[in-house]
Amino acid sequence: MSEDIYKEIILDHYRNPRNKGSLSNAEISAQDNNPVCGDRLSIDIKLEDNVVSDIKFDGEGCAISQSSASILTEMLMGKTVDELSKFTKDELLEELGTPSLGPARIKCALLSLKVLKMGTYQYLGAELPSDSDN
C-alpha cells in the first residue's frame, strides 16, 4: 500500500468526477455513511425498460471512495437490473486498476458498490445476501 494505489484513472475521476449529483424520481436510490472515515455516498438510478438510463452519485470522502463511485456510475450505464444485482467487486476493482488496496482502504473502494447493492436489492424487494460483495 502506498501512493501506487493512486493510479491515473483514480486521480482523474477524483479531480473530475463523472455523473455527480442526484436524480429526482429515481427508481433505485440508496445512501450510506462510513462514520469512521466520514465518507458519505448516495447513488440514484433511473430505469427505462429495466435498463439503467441515467445514474448519479453524490457524496464526500477520500479520493478512493469518490473516484470508485464515479467509475462505477460509468460502468453501470445501460446495464439491466439483473446485471446490477450480480455486479461483482472484482469487476469494480479491476477497473480501478488497484488489486492490492489492502484491508485498510478496500472498504473505501467498495463503499459505492455497497450502496449500489443496497439500492438494487431494495428495489427488487429482496434481502441483501449476507455474503454480498461489501
Place this chain on the structure above:
Amino acid sequence: MSSDIFQDIKNDFPIFSNQINGKDFVYLDSAATTQKPNDVIDSVVHYYKNCNSNIHRGIYSISIEATELYEDARSNIGKFINAKSSHEIVFTRNATEAVNLVANTWASQNLKEGDSIILTEMEHHSNLVPWQILAKKLNLKLNFIEIQPDGELILDKLDNLFQENAKFLSLTHVSNVLGTINPIKDIISKAHEHGITTLVDAAQSVPHMPVDVQDLDSDFFVFSGHKMLGPSGIGVLHAKKTLLENMEPFLYGGDMISNVSLREAQWNDVPWKFEAGTPNIAGAIGLGKAVDYLNQIGMDVIHKHEQELYNYAIDRFSELKDFKIFGLENKHSTGGVISFSYSDFHPHDIATILDGESIAVRAGHHCAQPLMEKLGVPATTRASFYVYNDTSDIDKLFNGLQKVRSVLT
C-alpha cells in the same frame, strides 16, 4: 535537539533498524501505541526463557524470581507516579479495563439513582462508554464540561456542574487528539470541596510528562503500559488505598482470595484482591523496565523534547498552504500531538500517501467522535511524537505532505 540523549536513541529500538518499503521508518503514531526498546523486549524474553512460572504460589526458585520481578515492577511503577504505596497499584490489561474496573466496583456500589457523573467533551471512548452504560443501568445523569474551539475546557461553569447531585468526575489529563493538558489538580481540588470522587485518565500524560498522584490528589488514576514503551496487555489502576480496601472485587477466582471454603470466600489484601487469575506477568515485568528506561532519560527531559519537536513542526508546517492545526492557540499542550487538516485532502488519502514514504500517522476520529463533532470534522490526521522522534522525522513528514499535494492535485 538540545539534549544529546536523543542523538542515537533510535538505536535502542530495533524496529527502526528495519527499512519499510525500502525507506527508513518514520513512526509518528505514538499516541496510539509506542515502539519498544531492547531493554523492555529483553526483559520479556528473559522472563519466558529463564523464569517462566506462575507467581505468588511457587516454592521453587524460578517462581520466587518471577514473583519478585512482578512485584518489583509494581513498586517501580508506584514510585514512578509517586504513589504513597505500591499497594495502591493494581495491574489491569490497559487503561480501558481500569476504567471499567472502577465503573463496576466503586461506582456501582456508591452511585445511586439521580446522582450525576461529570465527564468532559474531549474524552476517549474508553472513558465515556463505560459511564454511559453505568448511567443507563443505575439511572444516573451524565453532565459534560464543554470545550472551547481551541481545545481548552470551559471551567467557569464548574460550580454549577458540581452542584446538584454530582458524585463522580472522570476526566482525561491530556487529550489524545489535541494534546491539551487539563488543569486537573485545580479541578480535582474543586471537586473534592463538593465531596466528588475523581478518576483521571492519564493514558496520554504519564508517558509524556512528570506526574505525581499525591500532588494531584486523584482518587482513581489509570494508564496503559503500551503507550509508554511497555508491552501491550498491561495497564495500571492507581487508587487511594482506603478506596481500594472498601471496594468489592471486580473479577472473582484464584489469586484474589485469602481463604475459600465450598460456600464462601474471603478476599485477599489490596491490590491482589483486584487481580483475579494469572496476570500478564511478562507484561508487568516489561512495563517495570519501560519505567526504568524513561527514568534514565527523565520525564521532564522527555516533556521538553516533545515540546521542542512540536515548536519545530509548527514552524515548518506554517510554510504549507491550507494547513490547519487543531487547538494551535491552546497554550497548554503536551507538545506530543499534532492533529491537522490539510487543504480538502481526506485524512485517509494523506495517511496512505505518507505510508508510501514509510511515514506512519493516524487518520480517523481517534476514538473521540464527540470531540470530532465539536471540531466540525469527521476525521483528522494526527502526528504524535515520543522519545525516539527527532527533527529529521518532521522534515520527512514535511516532504511527505508536499508529496500529498502533488499526488492529489
